[in-house]
Amino acid sequence: MKLIQIAQAQTDPAPAPAPPTPPAPPAPAAPAPAAPPPVPPTATVQSAPDAAAPPPPAPDMLTQLAPLLFITLIVYFIVLRPQNRRAKEQKEALKNVRRGDTIVTSGGLVGKITKTIDDAEVEVEIAQNVRVRVLRQAISDVRAKGEPVKDQAGAR
DSSP, X not given: OHHHHHHHHHHSSSOOOOOOOOOOOOOOSSOOOOOOOOOOGGGOOOOOOOTTSOOOOOOOHHHHHHHHHXXXXXXXXXXXXXXXXXXXXXXXXXXXXXXXXXXXXXXXXXXXXXXXXXXXXXXXXEETTEEEEEEGGGEEEEEEOOOOOOOHHHHO
């Protein structure tokens, strides 16, 4: 309490007279805890936060993003890069199929390529004298690269 009065006395231009203290009643055998004297309303210690004060410093941006970047790199090297490599190899294999190759279609048919019709289709023999046209996109695997079949017209 004395600190508040001292602080108030230093800030006030005219010193305020100390309030008179009432005479103390006769003390009983056991001392009772004393109640703090009332504080005048001008001596409030709490003050509103300063609006112009800068906010507390935020953690560094790099420190916040480092774990996210680390996880992204792991996912790229473990998942995305090998997947892209396999897709590229599959596309290259489909582009280079030729007569005599044994293939598997996405429907599960196994056959031998007898003729390439155009860039999008090939003719596949799935049984003796049974030929079907298949889209190159429907080829899921090239099992064996065979020797090209000789043209019968060229042999005569």
